[in-house]
Amino acid sequence: MNSKKLFTEAKKVIPAGVNSPVRYFEPYPFFVKKSQGSSIWDEDGNQYIDFCNGYGALLLGHRRKEIISAVSNQLKRGTLFCTPTELEIKLSKLIIGNFPSIEKVRLVNTGSEATMTAIRLARGYTKKKKIIKFEGCYHGAHDSVLVKAGSGSAHHGISVSEGGLPEVSKNTLVVQYNNSQELERVLKKNKDVAGVIVEPILANMGLILPEKDFLSDIRKITKNHNVPLIFDEVVTGFRVSPGGAQQHFGIKPDITTLGKALGNGFVIAAVGGRKEIMNQLTPGGKVYQASTFAGNPISVSASIASITTMNKLKNKIYPKLAQYCALLSRAIDDIASDLKIPHQINFTSSMFQIFFTNKPVTDYRTSKKADAKKFQKMFRSLLKSGIFIAPSQFETVFLSDAHTKADLNKTLNAYHTALKSVKN
Numbered sequence: 001m002n003s004k005k006l007f008t009e010a011k012k013v014i015p016a017g018v019n020s021p022v023r024y025f026e027p028y029p030f031f032v033k034k035s036q037g038s039s040i041w042d043e044d045g046n047q048y049i050d051f052c053n054g055y056g057a058l059l060l061g062h063r064r065k066e067i068i069s070a071v072s073n074q075l076k077r078g079t080l081f082c083t084p085t086e087l088e089i090k091l092s093k094l095i096i097g098n099f100p101s102i103e104k105v106r107l108v109n110t111g112s113e114a115t116m117t118a119i120r121l122a123r124g125y126t127k128k129k130k131i132i133k134f135e136g137c138y139h140g141a142h143d144s145v146l147v148k149a150g151s152g153s154a155h156h157g158i159s160v161s162e163g164g165l166p167e168v169s170k171n172t173l174v175v176q177y178n179n180s181q182e183l184e185r186v187l188k189k190n191k192d193v194a195g196v197i198v199e200p201i202l203a204n205m206g207l208i209l210p211e212k213d214f215l216s217d218i219r220k221i222t223k224n225h226n227v228p229l230i231f232d233e234v235v236t237g238f239r240v241s242p243g244g245a246q247q248h249f250g251i252k253p254d255i256t257t258l259g260k261a262l263g264n265g266f267v268i269a270a271v272g273g274r275k276e277i278m279n280q281l282t283p284g285g286k287v288y289q290a291s292t293f294a295g296n297p298i299s300v301s302a303s304i305a306s307i308t309t310m311n312k313l314k315n316k317i318y319p320k321l322a323q324y325c326a327l328l329s330r331a332i333d334d335i336a337s338d339l340k341i342p343h344q345i346n347f348t349s350s351m352f353q354i355f356f357t358n359k360p361v362t363d364y365r366t367s368k369k370a371d372a373k374k375f376q377k378m379f380r381s382l383l384k385s386g387i388f389i390a391p392s393q394f395e396t397v398f399l400s401d402a403h404t405k406a407d408l409n410k411t412l413n414a415y416h417t418a419l420k421s422v423k424n
């Protein structure tokens with residue numbers, strides 16, 4: 001019962017005992033001791049096959065040798081200089097090489113910082129005020145995007161966070177995901193829109209796929225209205241393909257944000273895009289962005305090793321992930337059908353999620369209609385069987401390159417037991 005004891009201690013010194021809200025679940029989260037490959041171990045000695053994978057960050061698995069070795073080498077040379085390094089040029093070139101829409105890139109630390117900078121850049125570049133986001137998309141924990149957001153904010157039923165200024169949130173217009181006509185209408189009515197931000201694949205409301213033409217339509221519409229389009233690829237970048245969702249769907253946004261799999265477990269994110277937009281950043285331009293830890297050599301060397309590994313092995317990694325994910329999703333779908341449990345399963349590349357509802361899940365509203373209590377029951381049963389998925393209906397199940405066929409078999413058995421418990 002070490003985790004239980006640790007949680008009691010944690011609550012005394014950490015608000016609600018956790019450092020990020022989705023980490024909490026009833027009755028208490030397990031405390032992790034170590035990880036390797038596809039597994040994590042808790043303080044009670046239990047082993048779990050990890051399908052949370054740092055909310056998608058660990059595409060290559062825990063403690064991937066190429067990355068650990070690059071970081072170990074860098075540790076011998078220094079951890080923080082706050083003056084430029086050649087490594088940053090190398091990483092920027094790798095990012096630009098994978099993402100043709102990115103001509104220049106700034107490194108930051110977190111996805112939230114990346115989207116905050118992207119939005120400020122769009123405002124600075126267009127000299128306009130409002131931004132448009134889609135219902136259920138999560139772009140981090142800052143005021144202008146914490147409006148009808150997914151992830152922990154949907155899980156905990158927070159539409160606009162307390163402490164956020166209405167003056168800020170009123171400048172965020174919200175449009176239904178997979179509804180490009182609504183975007184067109186809102187853009188026609190509002191002439192003061194600085195940018196449109198979207199998750200090209202919605203991975204923070206469970207998993208929701210863009211319908212055919214949705215992304216190409218919003219690209220056309222934003223172009224016609226002369227409004228920068230921001231692809232928030234913090235989840236999809238490097239995960240869906242080496243060039244993210246934009247490569248997969250063949251769409252060029254004006255600004256892109258990256259994070260999570262960019263560092264495969266190390267703290268790094270990025271914002272990049274067209275030169276004339278990126279050049280607005282200080283000190284060249286007047287859009288301010290700064291950070292002590294941005295481009296620190298530890299994260300940068302981890303990221304260089306991640307991208308180099310992903311690029312080198314892309315013909316193995318991506319087809320394997322897609323194959324494993326399809327196999328798992330279809331088998332879970334079959335189990336739930338055999339048990340006659342009303343459900344939907346959405347999957348693509350290395351991500352999937354099940355929803356307990358008989359209607360297709362295509363946006364925030366249909367995702368919210370799924371039976372989240374059943375999901376919690378399934379989650380608890382999976383955990384008992386040694387399978388860790390993110391503890392919320394509004395998150396996604398992530399595969400990593402470290403998962404093996406044996407992991408999949410164990411996972412399917414666990415889902416079988418879990419789904420039977422949901423039925424009762």
Ligand SMILES: *Cc1c(COP(=O)(O)O)cnc(C)c1O
Pocket residue numbers: 055109110111112113115138139140141199204232233234235259260269
């Ligand atoms: C996780 C996430 C963010 C926020 O990233 P942090 O590193 O948690 O700040 C932004 N956008 C998307 C799409 C995300 O999934």
